Amino acid sequence: MKNALGVEIPEYIEGLGELKPFQGVWESIIGDEIPSTNIVRTLKAKKAHTSKLCGDLKDAIKKCNPFDGMTVTFHHHLRGGDGVLMQTIEILDEMGIKDITLASSSLTSAHDGLVPYVEKGMITRIFSSGIRGRLGEIISMGKLKHPAIIHSHGGRVRDILTGRIKPDLSVLAASAADEEGNATGAHGPSAFGSMGYADIDARYSKNVIIVTDNLVDYPCVPGSIRQHFVDHVVKVDSIGDATKIASGTTRITKSPMDLRIARIAATVIEHSGLFKDGMSFQVGAGGASLAVAKFLREDMKRKDIKGSFMIGGVTSYGVDMLNEGLFQAIFDVQSFDAAVSTSVLNNPQHIEITCDQYANPNNCGAMTNKLDVVVLGALEVDVDFNVNVITGSSGEIRGASGGHSDTASGANLSVIVCPSFRGRLPIVKDRVHTIVTPGESVDVIVTERGVCVNPSKPNLAAALKKAGVKVVDINDLKKEVDAMTGVPAEKQLGDKVVALVEYRDGTIIDVIHNVENLS
Amino acid sequence: MTPKFKAQAGTFESSDIMVLIEPVSEEAGRQIDISSTVMLQFEDDIKNTINQVLDDLDIQNVHLIAKDKGALTPTIKARVEAAVKRSLGIQEGTM
Numbered sequence: 001m002k003n004a005l006g007v008e009i010p011e012y013i014e015g016l017g018e019l020k021p022f023q024g025v026w027e028s029i030i031g032d033e034i035p036s037t038n039i040v041r042t043l044k045a046k047k048a049h050t051s052k053l054c055g056d057l058k059d060a061i062k063k064c065n066p067f068d069g070m071t072v073t074f075h076h077h078l079r080g081g082d083g084v085l086m087q088t089i090e091i092l093d094e095m096g097i098k099d100i101t102l103a104s105s106s107l108t109s110a111h112d113g114l115v116p117y118v119e120k121g122m123i124t125r126i127f128s129s130g131i132r133g134r135l136g137e138i139i140s141m142g143k144l145k146h147p148a149i150i151h152s153h154g155g156r157v158r159d160i161l162t163g164r165i166k167p168d169l170s171v172l173a174a175s176a177a178d179e180e181g182n183a184t185g186a187h188g189p190s191a192f193g194s195m196g197y198a199d200i201d202a203r204y205s206k207n208v209i210i211v212t213d214n215l216v217d218y219p220c221v222p223g224s225i226r227q228h229f230v231d232h233v234v235k236v237d238s239i240g241d242a243t244k245i246a247s248g249t250t251r252i253t254k255s256p257m258d259l260r261i262a263r264i265a266a267t268v269i270e271h272s273g274l275f276k277d278g279m280s281f282q283v284g285a286g287g288a289s290l291a292v293a294k295f296l297r298e299d300m301k302r303k304d305i306k307g308s309f310m311i312g313g314v315t316s317y318g319v320d321m322l323n324e325g326l327f328q329a330i331f332d333v334q335s336f337d338a339a340v341s342t343s344v345l346n347n348p349q350h351i352e353i354t355c356d357q358y359a360n361p362n363n364c365g366a367m368t369n370k371l372d373v374v375v376l377g378a379l380e381v382d383v384d385f386n387v388n389v390i391t392g393s394s395g396e397i398r399g400a401s402g403g404h405s406d407t408a409s410g411a412n413l414s415v416i417v418c419p420s421f422r423g424r425l426p427i428v429k430d431r432v433h434t435i436v437t438p439g440e441s442v443d444v445i446v447t448e449r450g451v452c453v454n455p456s457k458p459n460l461a462a463a464l465k466k467a468g469v470k471v472v473d474i475n476d477l478k479k480e481v482d483a484m485t486g487v488p489a490e491k492q493l494g495d496k497v498v499a500l501v502e503y504r505d506g507t508i509i510d511v512i513h514n515v516e517n518l519s
Numbered sequence: 520m521t522p523k524f525k526a527q528a529g530t531f532e533s534s535d536i537m538v539l540i541e542p543v544s545e546e547a548g549r550q551i552d553i554s555s556t557v558m559l560q561f562e563d564d565i566k567n568t569i570n571q572v573l574d575d576l577d578i579q580n581v582h583l584i585a586k587d588k589g590a591l592t593p594t595i596k597a598r599v600e601a602a603v604k605r606s607l608g609i610q611e612g613t614m
Binding site for chain 1: 533534556557559560561562563564588589590591592
């Protein structure tokens, strides 16, 4: 069957079940919900004054009675420094557990160690919002038994609430926790800020283990994860590499190209009609996207604009803008650098939120639905404004869906910032390798060579032209870039489906085919 | 013409190409070794561009090594021309 974007979607995948094709950004909402099954919370009981503390992680995992075919879940707040996920998989492997479904909110460079476990079939299914590095390569080559499912951050919450992901064991790292399992990432030697992605696992997993390198006197405050969801608590020497978990402050790029793109994007926002008191705003944490915040900050001061809130993906740069009074509040589902943790802990206007509140499409108050402006990156865009943030120029898996499609769907203005070509590879294509965010929810693509406005927003195009912004037809931009770089030869992909890209509503928006001979 | 000296032009920066020339004996023909970050997409194009510059400069016998980081065609042409002229000892100006 074909979905609304013309992508051939398998009706059924062995090991994953029936698939629904993507029909459009809002088509799944019937009345006030996206009709689907709804799981119930696992009932748990404990006698008074019994201890949850376990000797070590292995001891705790044994108490959870692991079994073949189980689903193990994690959060990715420790980013590239995570030491807990690999430790857990190693222990389960030692215990001889196999056919595991791994459902981490994302996977990072810290998880290349998963490769042998995938290759030998110990891990047979993966749900994640991002897959990178060597792991991405071997999945692209078809080494994972069942296709990986790439979901958005909001989509993952919906996946758990509807039983698509059924967490049997959740091992959740915290930088501080007490003996009952009240846990946070806001303080401690390995502080990482918000624990937003872990909340849904804690609430709905059959077995919840809190792992911390910093067991504090009861009670641990703030209780980002609360004790009445937690089965076991483990104190370990280390939850990972603190320097890679969070360090310092995030700096704005010095790349002239990124700064130029960011300057244009800020001008686009200024003339979008949304640049006024009460504006809400989200930027990514890297490159041109974060640099937009720098220019927006200057523009807001110049025009004396006071915004309402920022969400994200929060960097110290956002915290600075909050402290300057440019915004009333930050809603923080994930913190990107060490300086942010302090702010989460001490500033009542810096509010830790769950991923459910951040972006779940199947609730009545996702923050992304209240967003005015979001600035997002792209690996590729196409002439229909579709955006790829998951596969590279050879079609290999090497990125993350993250909150891209969540925020793009909700924001009044979704701005994509990207160079028109990178290292001779044109970024504007006839069709992106993989659609993560549909063009329907993308308003503007900003490149160093001009701004492309979605034809569905003619008034915006007119306003930008009037303000002197260089607005170009995306087809013309593509021709201009192709003439400079030459038209790249496209590598033929294989026939095997190695991953499915799930849209936030649970439908399948694209499939990823295998790549042969990745070097 | 036949290159007399080892020579090079370019850098290893992104969007540039490093071109190395090694002299070979007369009648040895052209040996061109290319590595590129965009090999998959532009291998033929890079090869043709290099050969065209060598044709224009009438270089039949040469060992040329190109390490490309996604240079555009004009960059490739300029780097090959500079490397060849250096290897011929006919460069002008401050090179």
